[in-house]
Amino acid sequence: MIPFFPPDLFAEDRDALLEAVREVGTDPEQRFILGRRTAAFEDALRERLGAADVVACSSGTSALTLVLTAMGIGPGDEVVVPAFGCAPLAAAVAVLGAVPVFADIDPWTMVADPAAVEAAVTDRTAALMPAHMFSVMADMPRIADTARRHGLRLVEDSAVAQGGVLGGRPAGLWGEAGVFSFVQVKTFGTAGEGGAVVTRDPDLGQAVRMLRNHGQDGKQRFVHHRVGYNSRFDEVLAAFQLHRLPGLDARLRRRAEIADYYTARFAPLRERGVVAPPPGREGRCFYVYTLLAERRDDLKRHLERRGVGAHVYYPAPLPLQPAFARYAAPGDRWPNAESAARRNISIPVYPHLTDAQVEQVADAVCAFADPRREPQW
Numbered sequence: 001m002i003p004f005f006p007p008d009l010f011a012e013d014r015d016a017l018l019e020a021v022r023e024v025g026t027d028p029e030q031r032f033i034l035g036r037r038t039a040a041f042e043d044a045l046r047e048r049l050g051a052a053d054v055v056a057c058s059s060g061t062s063a064l065t066l067v068l069t070a071m072g073i074g075p076g077d078e079v080v081v082p083a084f085g086c087a088p089l090a091a092a093v094a095v096l097g098a099v100p101v102f103a104d105i106d107p108w109t110m111v112a113d114p115a116a117v118e119a120a121v122t123d124r125t126a127a128l129m130p131a132h133m134f135s136v137m138a139d140m141p142r143i144a145d146t147a148r149r150h151g152l153r154l155v156e157d158s159a160v161a162q163g164g165v166l167g168g169r170p171a172g173l174w175g176e177a178g179v180f181s182f183v184q185v186k187t188f189g190t191a192g193e194g195g196a197v198v199t200r201d202p203d204l205g206q207a208v209r210m211l212r213n214h215g216q217d218g219k220q221r222f223v224h225h226r227v228g229y230n231s232r233f234d235e236v237l238a239a240f241q242l243h244r245l246p247g248l249d250a251r252l253r254r255r256a257e258i259a260d261y262y263t264a265r266f267a268p269l270r271e272r273g274v275v276a277p278p279p280g281r282e283g284r285c286f287y288v289y290t291l292l293a294e295r296r297d298d299l300k301r302h303l304e305r306r307g308v309g310a311h312v313y314y315p316a317p318l319p320l321q322p323a324f325a326r327y328a329a330p331g332d333r334w335p336n337a338e339s340a341a342r343r344n345i346s347i348p349v350y351p352h353l354t355d356a357q358v359e360q361v362a363d364a365v366c367a368f369a370d371p372r373r374e375p376q377w
Ligand SMILES: *Cc1c(COP(=O)(O)O)cnc(C)c1O
Pocket: 059, 060, 061, 062, 085, 086, 088, 089, 131, 132, 157, 159, 160, 180, 181, 182, 183, 194, 195
């Protein structure tokens, strides 16, 4: 069986993980959060990215909240988000008392349709918050242009896109601020929770840094300049991520290679109701590899019978979720988001898949789309 969520994700680094626990646990400093390892981790990410600041925090969700708070988003504001994606996109806006406004997506790439984003702008709009989805980056040039023309803040949910590059600019640096998530399953996942805010704006970075630790400035304790949060980062995880960072590029390359292979194999399936993501590496990331299939549930059962785990993300558009329905006007529709929710299915793309396993996954998908030609590939 090739699982969708592999239990041996950190097998190669297990000794390093235990060593990180030992090292931090026996360090005479006895400092478990926001210590020198967190600072070194932030520096390493900042240099790698060419950002003005990187602020490690407790999750990707929290990173979004910190950015929106730093920007002063609150009651009376609208933030345009994609209608298809993960709950934090809408929840991070809603918990601040602002209103998420849902823009429909592109039917193939599943990221926000820039025309729909533009059409969702009103005189209450304060910010645009596109998200990179699965393995495709949002159309940041057009959305950034909309933000510029309307004088709006731009937050980039790059939680899944670490390492992606669009038009020569890395994911995370297209918005005024971007975020990363280090939750286990993400491309730079860790053995627990974590996230980061990345930004080209040092003042925004400073504000986020303060908000991460109850509005303190890091110099004077118990002086609270702003109403903040507890969103601090763990030293054990900082040590572990520092250990894993040098291997990240090779793991991202392996993901991209697997995706290239899948996309080449799946190109002929398009007219038979199974659509692969766009080819190439420009504006791409390979967090998960997601197909659109007309008979999605049949495909999932077929793959499971052939020993291939598959996963369906987001079975409903955000505005059709009970939590967010109140932000949608009666009669509003998001046909492309609804179609993606009905058709999306993701297959394994993690870097430690062997070539033989990758071939097995591809064979299984191809056999579904054309059972007669099953062994011929
Ligand atoms: C995972 C994810 C988040 C949230 O990150 P957490 O670390 O799980 O809080 C936010 N946005 C997107 C697009 C994600 O995929």
